[in-house]
Structure formats: C-alpha cells, structure tokens
Amino acid sequence: MAKGFMRRFPPLKILTDEQVEAIHRGTLDVLQETGVLVYNEKALSVFKKAGCDVDFETKRVKFPPGLVEECLRKCPSSFRVKARNPKDDLLIGQDNVLFFNFPGTDTVDLDTWEPRPPTKKEHIDLIRVLDALPNVHFLNAYPYFGFSGGIPEVMKEIEGVALRIRNSTKVTIAIANNDIDMFTIRMARAAGSEIFANPNTSSPLTCYTDQVNACFLAAEYDLPSMIWDGATSGGTAPASLAGAVVLSNAELMPYIVLLQLLKPGARVAVANLVLPQNMTNGAPAFGEIGVSLHNVAFNQVWREYGVPTVSSSCGPTSSKRIDFQLGYQKMMPTLLSALSGSSILQLYSSIYGEITAHPIQAILDDDIAGMIGRFLEGLEVSDESLAIDLINEVGPIPGHYLGKKHTRKWWKKEQFVPKAADRLTYPEWVKTGKKSCIDYAKERMEEILSTHKVDPPLTRSQEEEIERILKEAREYYRKKGMITDVEWESYKKIIGG
Numbered sequence: 001m002a003k004g005f006m007r008r009f010p011p012l013k014i015l016t017d018e019q020v021e022a023i024h025r026g027t028l029d030v031l032q033e034t035g036v037l038v039y040n041e042k043a044l045s046v047f048k049k050a051g052c053d054v055d056f057e058t059k060r061v062k063f064p065p066g067l068v069e070e071c072l073r074k075c076p077s078s079f080r081v082k083a084r085n086p087k088d089d090l091l092i093g094q095d096n097v098l099f100f101n102f103p104g105t106d107t108v109d110l111d112t113w114e115p116r117p118p119t120k121k122e123h124i125d126l127i128r129v130l131d132a133l134p135n136v137h138f139l140n141a142y143p144y145f146g147f148s149g150g151i152p153e154v155m156k157e158i159e160g161v162a163l164r165i166r167n168s169t170k171v172t173i174a175i176a177n178n179d180i181d182m183f184t185i186r187m188a189r190a191a192g193s194e195i196f197a198n199p200n201t202s203s204p205l206t207c208y209t210d211q212v213n214a215c216f217l218a219a220e221y222d223l224p225s226m227i228w229d230g231a232t233s234g235g236t237a238p239a240s241l242a243g244a245v246v247l248s249n250a251e252l253m254p255y256i257v258l259l260q261l262l263k264p265g266a267r268v269a270v271a272n273l274v275l276p277q278n279m280t281n282g283a284p285a286f287g288e289i290g291v292s293l294h295n296v297a298f299n300q301v302w303r304e305y306g307v308p309t310v311s312s313s314c315g316p317t318s319s320k321r322i323d324f325q326l327g328y329q330k331m332m333p334t335l336l337s338a339l340s341g342s343s344i345l346q347l348y349s350s351i352y353g354e355i356t357a358h359p360i361q362a363i364l365d366d367d368i369a370g371m372i373g374r375f376l377e378g379l380e381v382s383d384e385s386l387a388i389d390l391i392n393e394v395g396p397i398p399g400h401y402l403g404k405k406h407t408r409k410w411w412k413k414e415q416f417v418p419k420a421a422d423r424l425t426y427p428e429w430v431k432t433g434k435k436s437c438i439d440y441a442k443e444r445m446e447e448i449l450s451t452h453k454v455d456p457p458l459t460r461s462q463e464e465e466i467e468r469i470l471k472e473a474r475e476y477y478r479k480k481g482m483i484t485d486v487e488w489e490s491y492k493k494i495i496g497g
Contacts, residue, residue: 005373011341035062040212085169101348103313104357116385123147129359132166135369150490155303176214190465201251203236234277271310289327309335367418374416
C-alpha cells in the first residue's frame with residue numbers, strides 16, 4: 001500500500017462548534033428552499049422516488065434535510081482504492097494524508113517561461129516523474145491536457161489515460177465530460193486497477209448531465225468517487241468565506257445523496273477547489289490567503305460529517321515562473337490544509353493556475369510534501385528520545401553529541417532531508433558551481449528518466465485490450481460527429497492508423 005503520512009495530533013480548528021452547526025443548517029436550508037438544477041432524467045427519477053421535491057419541467061430538485069443527513073451518514077469515513085500494483089493501493093481517510101498532482105494545460109519553457117503544448121514524450125516524461133516520486137500517491141485526471149498537435153479535443157484525455165496506465169502503476173482519476181469516463185473506466189479495469197469517478201459541480205447550484213452520469217457509472221462499476229466543487233468567491237459563489245462554504249456544501253451534497261441512493265456505503269471524497277476572485281481582473285486569485293481560510297473551514301465542517309476531503313486549491317499559483325512567490329503560494333495552503341484535516345492534497349507539478357505544469361516543479365513539490373509529511377508525523381516523546389541519561393553523560397562544554405550512537409540513530413529519524421534544495425555552505429556552493437534548487441531538480445529529473453521503470457509493465461493482453469478500447473472510443477466519437485474528417489486524417493498520422 002502507498003505510504004501516506006499519518007497526522008498524529010488533533011487537526012487545526014478555525015470555527016467554533018456553533019459556527020460549524022450554523023454552516024450545516026445553512027446548507028440544509030439552501031438545499032430545501034432553493035435546491036439545485038439537475039439536468040439528468042434518470043437522477044430526477046431517483047431523487048423523486050427518495051422523497052425529494054422534483055419539478056421535472058424546470059429540473060429543480062429540493063432535498064429534505066433528513067435525507068441529506070442520512071446519506072452523509074452512509075459515507076464511509078475511510079476506504080481503500082486498488083492500484084494495479086498492490087504497493088500503490090490507497091488508504092483514504094483515518095488521518096492518512098496523501099498527495100497528487102494539479103494539472104497544467106501546457107508545459108512551460110524554463111528559460112522564457114512561455115507556455116506551449118507538450119510533445120508526447122514530454123507528456124510521458126511528466127507521468128514517469130510522478131510515478132517515480134515517493135510522495136505522489138496517485139495521478140490526477142490529466143498531468144497535461146493532451147499532447148502534440150492533431151489529437152481531436154474529445155480524445156485528448158482518453159489518450160492521456162492510456163499513457164498514464166502504460167507509464168505508471170498508480171491509481172488515476174477519470175474526468176466526466178462527453179462520455180469520456182465510459183472508456184477510461186474500462187481501460188483501468190483492463191489493467192487491473194480501480195479509477196476514481198470524477199463528477200464536478202457547476203456553480204451556482206447546477207448539476208449537468210455528464211457529471212451526474214459519472215455517479216451512475218461509479219455505482220455500476222463499484223468505484224470510488226471524488227466529487228469536485230470549483231466555485232469562485234465573488235463570482236459564482238458569495239464573496240464571504242462562510243457563504244462560499246455553504247454554497248460549496250450545497251453543490252457537493254446532491255452528488256453524495258445520489259451516490260448513496262444508488263449504492264449505500266459508496267466510497268466518496270469531496271474536493272474543494274473554491275478560489276476567491278481577483279476583483280481587479282476577474283481571474284481566480286490563486287494562492288491568496290483566503291484559499292487557506294476556506295480550506296481550513298471546509299475541512300473542519302466535513303470532518304464533522306466523517307467524509308474525507310481533498311484540498312485541490314493548494315496546487316495552482318498566480319506566479320508564471322518557479323520563484324519565491326510560487327513557493328509561498330503553494331506551501332501556505334498545503335500546510336494549513338494538511339493541519340486542518342484534509343485527507344488528500346493536490347500539489348504537484350503546476351506552476352501558473354491550470355495553464356502550466358512541469359516535471360521540475362513536481363520534483364520541487366516532492367520536497368514540500370516531504371516537509372509537510374514530516375511535520376504531520378510529529379515527535380516521539382519516550383525515555384529514549386528524551387535522552388536524559390545521555391544529556392547527563394555528555395554534560396557541559398567540552399562535551400558534544402556528534403560521535404554518539406544515539407545521534408547516528410536519531411538524526412536520520414528526526415530530520416527530513418530535501419533532495420532538490422541547496423543545503424551547502426557558501427564555500428561549498430561556490431566550489432560546486434553555484435547550483436540552485438532548479439539545477440538540482442533538473443539533475444534528479446534526468447536521473448529518474450534514465451533509470452525509472454514501471455513495475456510491473458502491462459502484459460501483452462492488457463496492452464491489446466487498452467488499444468481495443470481506444471479504437472472503440474475513436475469510432476464512437478467519429479460516429480457522433482465529434483471528430484471531423486479533417487481531424488481524423490491528422491489524428492491517423494499520430495496513432496499510426
């Protein structure tokens with residue numbers, strides 16, 4: 001099983017018990033009085049049968065508070081997810097903290113910091129680096145969104161899932177647009193892995209057809225679900241932090257109700273990607289302190305429900321390059337989310353928003369994850385760690401601890417040693433070429449790409465089944481008119497058709 005980090009102390013709280021209850025009651029009020037729009041006929045029928053107030057003409061569903069609370073209670077507080085290599089199986093919940101990557105549409109030139117589409121090799125390189133890094137526990141729906149030119153839009157993520165399965169043994173996520181997950185779920189099953197179903201909310205208070213269908217697929221295939229909310233405070237959610245938590249809750253809970261009605265006890269985690277709006281330009285304000293405040297409050301509320309949470313807004317920053325701003329805009333929300341009870345932290349590889357990502361940043365992020373993980377595991381207080389006999393033995397100056405057996409054992413246990421940081425003295429730094437953390441990360445990336453092997457690789461029959469599903473998907477979207485004849489001619493050159 002993938003080794004996460006165990007949080008060994010009570011989580012940080014920012015709200016009083018009364019404030020948590022006020023947010024809960026406010027959420028139930030919104031769901032009962034206003035409800036949500038649900039653009040899915042099957043779901044409307046399921047909700048109606050369960051006692052919801054359903055208007056089939058307007059698609060509005062209003063939820064009885066008792067039903068919502070009953071479905072929340074049915075969610076497991078922890079669960080396992082199967083990878084194709086048992087060493088990468090996941091334990092979600094129980095104060096076990098895991099990390100994964102935040103996506104980038106493009107890669108970025110490390111000299112000019114200009115974004116550009118990745119090549120197929122660059123896409124694979126990022127997957128291989130994420131597979132090799134010890135603190136990346138599973139992979140997001142897309143490290144990059146596609147690769148090369150000539151791949152039809154609808155096939156980019158499906159081709160990306162095939163690359164992830166072929167180049168990593170870790171669990172991945174399937175997005176839920178245009179029936180994509182209908183194929184990606186089957187590819188994961190062919191490789192012997194589970195995959196996260198990935199329904200997303202639409203703010204404010206709307207559930208669209210494909211996202212709702214992801215719940216039906218999760219129930220059909222008995223898959224874990226990671227439900228995402230991505231409102232923008234001040235734009236598609238209230239500007240007040242408490243109001244944004246209420247709206248986020250009200251958007252996530254209909255999916256939980258549906259999943260538990262379809263399959264009681266269904267495995268589910270809720271992902272929080274709510275960001276404040278930058279009121280000077282209308283863009284999301286990545287990395288702002290309001291992100292951390294929202295995450296901490298959200299985590300506290302959902303810990304009361306016993307549902308594992310995913311802090312997704314840790315990964316993106318407003319910086320366009322790897323610099324000081326990027327560092328603090330990642331570290332602050334990730335650390336505070338970890339301290340406040342999040343089960344999963346989305347950190348790795350992203351640079352600017354959801355626009356750019358790079359394996360060098362993923363390697364630097366692995367040090368952030370390692371530092372946070374070391375903090376979560378706390379310190380041991382025992383006769384041995386207190387070292388009272390040793391302190392008495394060494395005494396005052398000229399005594400020292402350098403040659404002691406206790407030191408040789410405990411420094412390795414207590415210290416976290418980053419792998420891409422400059423830890424040299426100034427004379428050593430000058431003598432070795434004045435390398436920066438980016439230089440060390442480049443060296444580590446080259447080492448990973450030259451030595452890392454996927455273990456185990458797919459079998460021949462698994463490769464053949466994945467290729468068969470890819471061919472089926474290509475034909476499916478051609479028949480639906482979502483791949484034009486012109487696109488198909490370019491696409492064939494890439495896939496060798």
